[in-house]
Amino acid sequence: MNIYVVDNGGQWTHREWRTLRDLEVGTKIVPNTTPFSELTKDGIDGLVLSGGAPRIGLDSPLGNCAEYFEKASFPILGICAGHQFMARFYGGEVKPSTIPEFGKIELTILKEDPLLAGVPKQSIVWESHNDEVTRLPTGFLHLAESETCKIQAMRHKEKPFYGLQFHPEVEHTQYGEHIFQNFIDICKKT
Amino acid sequence: MFNAEKFITETIADLKTKIHGKALIAFSGGVDSTVCAALVHRAIGKDLIAVHVDTGYMRKDESKFVVQIMKDMGLNTRFVDASEEYYQALADIEDPEKKRKIIGEKFIHIFERVAKEENITTLVQGTIAPDWIESGGALRDTIKSHHNVGGLPEKMHLTLVEPLRDLYKDEVRKVARTLNVPVAERQPFPGPGLAIRIIGAATKERAEIVREACDIVEREIEHAVEKNQMEMPWQYFAVLIPIKTVGVHGDKRAYGYTIAIRSVQSIDAMTAAYSDIPHDVLDRISTKITNTMGAKVNRIVYDVTNKPPGTVEWE
Numbered sequence: 001m002n003i004y005v006v007d008n009g010g011q012w013t014h015r016e017w018r019t020l021r022d023l024e025v026g027t028k029i030v031p032n033t034t035p036f037s038e039l040t041k042d043g044i045d046g047l048v049l050s051g052g053a054p055r056i057g058l059d060s061p062l063g064n065c066a067e068y069f070e071k072a073s074f075p076i077l078g079i080c081a082g083h084q085f086m087a088r089f090y091g092g093e094v095k096p097s098t099i100p101e102f103g104k105i106e107l108t109i110l111k112e113d114p115l116l117a118g119v120p121k122q123s124i125v126w127e128s129h130n131d132e133v134t135r136l137p138t139g140f141l142h143l144a145e146s147e148t149c150k151i152q153a154m155r156h157k158e159k160p161f162y163g164l165q166f167h168p169e170v171e172h173t174q175y176g177e178h179i180f181q182n183f184i185d186i187c188k189k190t
Numbered sequence: 191m192f193n194a195e196k197f198i199t200e201t202i203a204d205l206k207t208k209i210h211g212k213a214l215i216a217f218s219g220g221v222d223s224t225v226c227a228a229l230v231h232r233a234i235g236k237d238l239i240a241v242h243v244d245t246g247y248m249r250k251d252e253s254k255f256v257v258q259i260m261k262d263m264g265l266n267t268r269f270v271d272a273s274e275e276y277y278q279a280l281a282d283i284e285d286p287e288k289k290r291k292i293i294g295e296k297f298i299h300i301f302e303r304v305a306k307e308e309n310i311t312t313l314v315q316g317t318i319a320p321d322w323i324e325s326g327g328a329l330r331d332t333i334k335s336h337h338n339v340g341g342l343p344e345k346m347h348l349t350l351v352e353p354l355r356d357l358y359k360d361e362v363r364k365v366a367r368t369l370n371v372p373v374a375e376r377q378p379f380p381g382p383g384l385a386i387r388i389i390g391a392a393t394k395e396r397a398e399i400v401r402e403a404c405d406i407v408e409r410e411i412e413h414a415v416e417k418n419q420m421e422m423p424w425q426y427f428a429v430l431i432p433i434k435t436v437g438v439h440g441d442k443r444a445y446g447y448t449i450a451i452r453s454v455q456s457i458d459a460m461t462a463a464y465s466d467i468p469h470d471v472l473d474r475i476s477t478k479i480t481n482t483m484g485a486k487v488n489r490i491v492y493d494v495t496n497k498p499p500g501t502v503e504w505e
Contacts, residue, residue, distance in 0.1 A: 009329025014319050015460055018358065022191055032329075053331045102499035104463070126461055128498045170461040172496075 002026040003046040003187055004039065008062055008081050010051030011128070015169040016079065019180050020048070032063025036071045046075045046187035049082025051128070051167070057084030058094055058131045065089075075160035075187050077115075080129055083163030087154070092137030099148040101127035107152055107166060109144045115162050115182050116143060116153065119175040125152075125166035126173050132165060160190050192361045194368040198229065201353050205233035208351055212237045213312040214305050216297060216338070217265075218381060219256030222316030224373045225366045226354055227265060230314050238314075240265040241304050243297060246273025247383030247397055250405040259372055270300055276385075277394045284390050286505035287335055293382040294341020302347055313348035318357050320459050333501065337381040358458035377408075377425050378459065386505040390432040396447075399486055403428035403449045406478050411453060414471040423465040426453035428479070429493070429504045437488030446488040449479055453493075454502055462497040 020027040078086040133151040144153035168176035217240040244253040260267040325340035326332030366374035385392040429450040437444040453465035476490040
């Protein structure tokens with residue numbers, strides 16, 4: 001079982017690697033410039049797109065991430081900038097947040113989904129973002145929100161592609177490791 | 191999960207092939223450098239020279255304690271008192287990034303001096319994951335230049351070996367417990383020391399004040415933990431804010447600095463929540479600091495910021 005972490009320059013990229021390793025998955029941090037063919041050489045079962053340096057989710061092409069969406073049949077989990085880029089790629093909209101969120105925020109789940117299975121309707125998550133998805137791309141489901149940021153979680157209707165604005169990889173997100181385990185289970189089943 | 195025993199066996203084997211001849215380790219006495227020294231000591235024994243530098247920004251009696259640990263561990267020990275040199279270099283430096291860079295460079299110059307005397311070409315550092323992550327580079331933004339990464343001079347004559355690079359503090363502690371290292375549970379203390387707990391110029395006078403205040407915060411919080419009044423924080427200390435406010439001391443006007451109490455809960459320093467310190471503990475800390483410092487400090491504040499948006503240390 002291999003799930004790689006694509007590094008978009010986030011502060012918590014290495015935390016994502018660590019969470020996957022702690023959950024006993026084969027994992028590696030790879031630069032976002034890695035071509036798809038090289039990425040899949042070792043046989044991978046899933047991909048995590050990390051968050052990024054300031055404002056990278058707003059207008060950067062985010063390395064080769066577009067190619068991954070075009071070619072992947074395995075699950076992809078976009079976090080923060082990864083999530084924002086996923087929304088832009090599929091025709092949604094990303095803008096600077098009216099109220100940027102940092103630290104502790106209450107998440108409300110709107111729609112049941114395997115990625116958030118077992119997470120209570122209300123839980124504590126940690127955030128760190130200046131930008132956010134302001135319009136859901138067509139063909140996506142809206143899964144969760146917070147008081148100050150509507151699109152906290154989304155998924156593609158047909159493909160196993162997920163986006164999270166909050167950070168499940170950090171210790172202070174209550175059900176973070178649980179969400180990662182759900183993602184691993186999704187990768188196993190795909 | 192992280193397997194400390196496996197990590198120890200693999201790292202020692204790896205160090206044996208990586209280090210040729212003697213090596214020098216930068217030994218602050220914190221968990222990271224002590225664990226690192228224990229590993230390298232097992233790999234190359236007496237060929238390891240452990241150097242501890244008193245920068246003048248260590249905590250109360252800390253250097254004495256650290257030298258004792260080095261001796262207890264059976265390390266080949268060197269001690270350098272560079273405090274006056276550091277106070278001079280930082281006398282009028284206010285920018286936190288400049289402070290960190292000067293401190294980092296000075297460390298390396300001192301280590302290079304010792305290395306030359308001892309004919310050493312390898313420098314071992316206890317760098318851990320958050321150090322290089324927060325120091326930035328390539329895609330990643332620089333949050334702060336950790337003295338052992340972003341604070342390194344461009345030109346350096348020593349080859350770096352950093353066996354703990356991929357570990358976080360909780361994992362280093364697991365290794366420490368397995369190796370039976372005496373400082374496994376010590377709270378983290380930054381390499382630049384008290385210099386980054388003084389906002390603005392880190393003068394000797396201010397260093398003395400914050401050193402005393404840190405000592406009081408540490409003792410009072412440890413006492414409260416012992417009495418089950420609060421959970422043991424991840425890190426707990428005082429910060430000197432060079433803003434003077436008016437007070438009244440025995441019918442006399444006072445005009446002194448402000449001290450902030452900072453205490454957080456975390457496991458890896460990548461996120462942190464401020465600690466819930468009971469009011470009577472805050473009260474004891476406040477009274478003790480102001481009564482000990484006389485006219486130098488007359489206001490105490492309590493930092494209630496999480497990480498993010500704040501960082502654990504103020505600079």
